[in-house]
Amino acid sequence: MADIELILPDGARRAAPAGCDGAAFKQAVAVKVDGELRDLDSRLPDGGKVAFITRKDDEALELIRHDLAHVMAQAVAELHPTAQPTIGPVIADGFFYDFHHPAGFTEEDLAKIEARMRELVAAAIPIRREVWERDEAKAYFQKRGEPFKAELVDAIPEGEEVSVYRQGDFLDLCRGPHMPTTRHAGTAFKLTAVAGSYWRGDAQGEKLQRIYGTAWRSDAELKEHLTRLEEAKRRDHRLLGPRMGLFHLQDEAAGSVFWHPQGWTLYRGLANYMRARLAAAGYLEVRTPQLISRSLWEKSGHWAKFRANMYLVENEEGVADYAKDPEHAAVMGLKPMNCPGHVMIFAQGSKSYRDLPLRYAEFGACHRCEPRGALHGVMRVRAFTQDDGHIFCSLDQIVDETVAFVKLLDVVYRDLGFADYTVRYADRPALRAGTDAQWDEAERQLTQACERAGIGYEPNPGDGAFYGPKLEFVLRDTIGREWQCGTLQVDLVLPGSLGASYTDAAGQRQTPVLLHRAVLGSFERFIGILIENCDGHLPLWLADPQVTVATIVSEADGHARAAAAAFERAGLRAALDLRNEKINYKVREHSAAKAPVIAVVGKSERDAGTVTLRRLGSRETSTLTVEEAAAMLGAEARPPHLSA
RNA sequence: GCCCAUGUAGCUCAGUGGUAGAGCACUCCCUUGGUAAGGGAGAGGCCAUGAGUUCAAUCCUCAUCAUGGGCACCA
Structure with a gap:
């Protein structure tokens, strides 16, 4: 029997006698044998190369999430005995578990399930792998009234082991691996959402209830993740679009966009750019x-394959026709x-x-x-x-x-x-x-x-x-x-x-x-x-306005108008802000609306024939003559297909 | 279409079984102030829509519509 080469968490290598398992190594939560994750108590192969996985390793994240999916299933099984577990995989940032539970889960249920999960984790329930006979497993789940699990047993390819994990009274069909006890999963998790889903993703099939959770190695990581989500929300186009004056949506036209002047400029800019690229290609x-008559849609196959998604419009005769005999009515399809x-x-x-x-x-x-x-x-x-x-x-x-x-x-x-x-x-x-x-x-x-x-x-x-x-x-x-x-x-x-x-x-x-x-x-x-x-920082060639001229004092109004006119002569879209507001206020407001360049004009700019530019996302300013600024920004604002 | 949640002022949100509140935005007044909110006053709401329960509903129930997160479908 050959010794086993162990790779310890600190990278050190050591030989261990053949026939041992990994349980002796306190920090370890699993082992990796020849690149494959396994339970800590699995028998180590003779002569193999074995690395220990601790909670700090990246691989542990997957184990944590997977274990928590099981802990969640156990909590649900206790609190909702009629709910049947189906599948519960690890996903990006967390895990979910699908249950057959027609009564549904509410958000209040989530809070209770999460509380019970924390108790189960604290209880440090051992998680043990068992290998069962295929028929035995299938019969077991059928008898327990879990036909979904029984179906999953059937889906395991012939020749593969049918493994079952037991934690306390809870038993789940699972490939594994898992960590030694529920406690190893830790407490850096949170149930985030309940959603409907379908068995095997088939909308015709059984409807299931899915519970999502996010899980991390530490509370700090969890908090970071939640913060990231918060920050991402601030970039949401549904928030930025209206704030930037681009478009709005409203109930009476669900699914259609009201493009506002600035948004339509962006849209047209993009279309004109595409026109140029397409023409060149x-x-x-x-x-x-x-509107085209249904007869053409029938020939094209859309009537057969896509009609459920088509808006139909009746013409003169068609109105009466359609009510009486929709299958044959003379209608037009949008x-x-x-x-x-x-x-x-x-x-x-x-x-x-x-x-x-x-x-x-x-x-x-x-x-x-x-x-x-x-x-x-x-x-x-x-x-x-x-x-x-x-x-x-x-x-x-x-x-x-x-x-x-x-x-x-x-x-x-x-x-x-x-x-x-x-x-x-x-x-x-x-x-x-x-x-x-x-x-x-x-x-x-x-x-x-x-x-x-x-x-x-x-x-x-x-x-x-x-x-x-x-x-x-x-x-x-x-x-x-x-x-x-x-x-x-x-x-x-x-x-x-x-x-x-x-x-x-x-x-x-x-x-x-x-x-x-x-x-x-x-x-x-x-x-x-x-x-x-781009977090609202549109490229200059698409932005509207491209330059916002803002005054500090009203004595600079005339110079501001002249500067804006010079920018427009240079082909730029310029806006003018002559309001009786402090410059702080104007900068704040235009920055929030993602104005790419603010050209500030006060007495000194007026006297010197200059503007002071401030770029979105920067506190730095630079002062240059109106002509220099117009030339520089004009060149910068040229669409890519026109640039050298 | 399915599951869960949400719908109160232009926006973001409080709130109560006895027909409502804040901040910002808006209007007016004062303020002309150097790079992310100057001060004051005012106006603004069938509490998504429709039914029901109740002496009484913005609040409870149901339905509808819409929005959000997923599922399914899709550019």
């Missing part, structure tokens, strides 16, 4: 109808997507392979009847405008076009301050149009394009559009939630169903491939993320 801008319109443009006249690739772009205003619970500020709305585009090409152009798109997207994202974004590859969904052969081809081409473009991606199985696989370009908001913004979708189906074709070099009729693509995704969502990403 060979796109032709078009405009297609908002467009939820722009693709059919673009295909209609392509399909006019006859096209040759020489016309390909043909790239149409539209800032297409779409409406989708989104579920109530999905709405979120300007990030998820019912009326939004996509920077949409459709590329008609041949099969062998897919890769080139995709590579070019990825390049365009990368330039735009960098210009806007997003060097970091995640790419996902979503392949065929269960509900889809087209043949398997078409999907095979589309997925193959897209995979190849990713390789050529040199982008790494995470797989997102089964999440493609109904007509084709897609790349998703994902950005994060201030509290780390992910939002799909850019996208590219390979579609071998829609052009055919809408009758689009071209003549190839051999004189044969071919159906073009359609690439659906958007860089920003929607202006609404992208601007929401942009605001949060």
Whole structure:
């Protein structure tokens, strides 16, 4: 029998006799054997390499959270005996546990559950692993009236051990590992929320109740985390947007944005920038109808696959029709997507392979009847405008076009301050149009394009559009939630169903491939993320106003007006604040509204023909002549596509 | 759509079974003051909407709408 090489928490190495376990080492809460975490009392392998994990290690965080999920389940089992535990994984910053409990949990319940958890932790209940026979485990959970756990036993792959963890009277099916007692989990935790969820994430399936908790190694870490959340809240676009005078939302138009003058300037600035980038990339801008008859939506497949999300509008006859016979009424659909319109443009006249690739772009205003619970500020709305585009090409152009798109997207994202974004590859969904052969081809081409473009991606199985696989370009908001913004979708189906074709070099009729693509995704969502990403410090070229001229005394009003006029001559958006207020007050107010540059003007500036500039986020000031300031800021405010 | 919470002045929030309060913002007056809140006065609310319980409802009950956090769905 070979000795075991132990790696102690301080890094020292030591040999231990074969056959021992880790329990002798007081500080340890688990062991890591050849890179794999295990229970402290598991038998150590002969000749293996073993590291001890203490509560201070990063790995311990996962154990703490996992143990607390079990402690929570135990507390719930005691307080709500009819609630069935289902699954309880570790997530970022904490854990959750899903229970089958139709009566639901209220926030008062949470407080009681948390109090009981603290008692269970204090009681230092030993947590022990047991390996059971598969049938035995299944029978046990079935007998206990826990069919969800029984189903989970079935889901464990053949050949894997079925392990059960026992803490006191509480028994839970679990892969582990766990720490030796409940006390090791510590007290730096907090139950944060109760939410509904679904068994196996299936909305058709059983409804469950989820309780979320956050957990850390120490109270200090917990407090830090809560502070971080508080700070993140201050960057929320729903708070900053109205405060910056960009937009507002109101009940009567749930899911639509009221863009105010300054916000609309930002929106237009972004649109004009995109126009320039798209034109340079060979796109032709078009405009297609908002309302299209259901007959076209039927042909495109949207009627079958997307109607639940479409707003329908009756025309003269349709009003009566629709009430009587909705299935056959002559109705118009407000467009939820722009693709059919673009295909209609392509399909006019006859096209040759020489016309390909043909790239149409539209800032297409779409409406989708989104579920109530999905709405979120300007990030998820019912009326939004996509920077949409459709590329008609041949099969062998897919890769080139995709590579070019990825390049365009990368330039735009960098210009806007997003060097970091995640790419996902979503392949065929269960509900889809087209043949398997078409999907095979589309997925193959897209995979190849990713390789050529040199982008790494995470797989997102089964999440493609109904007509084709897609790349998703994902950005994060201030509290780390992910939002799909850019996208590219390979579609071998829609052009055919809408009758689009071209003549190839051999004189044969071919159906073009359609690439659906958007860089920003929607202006609404992208601007929401942009605001949060820069904490309201918009790049100068998008901000409105760009310079705020504020006076100290009214004797400087004339000079302030002249300075503002000079800024405007330099192409800048200037605002003027001549109010009878102290400069402290003005600076405070404009800073809170995220004015990027405040140009302060008093008697000395008036006499010297200067302004004193103060930048957002800085207390430093610099005084320069009006002409210098105008030239400097004018150059700074040039949009990226116009800069050298 | 599902679960939990919330909805009181333009905003942020107190509050009570007997038809309401603060701070900021707004209006007016005083103040002309060098880089994150100068002082005073005034005006402003069907307490989300609709039913019910009650002698009496902003408060209790139910429903609806909306918002927030999740789930599901999605740009």
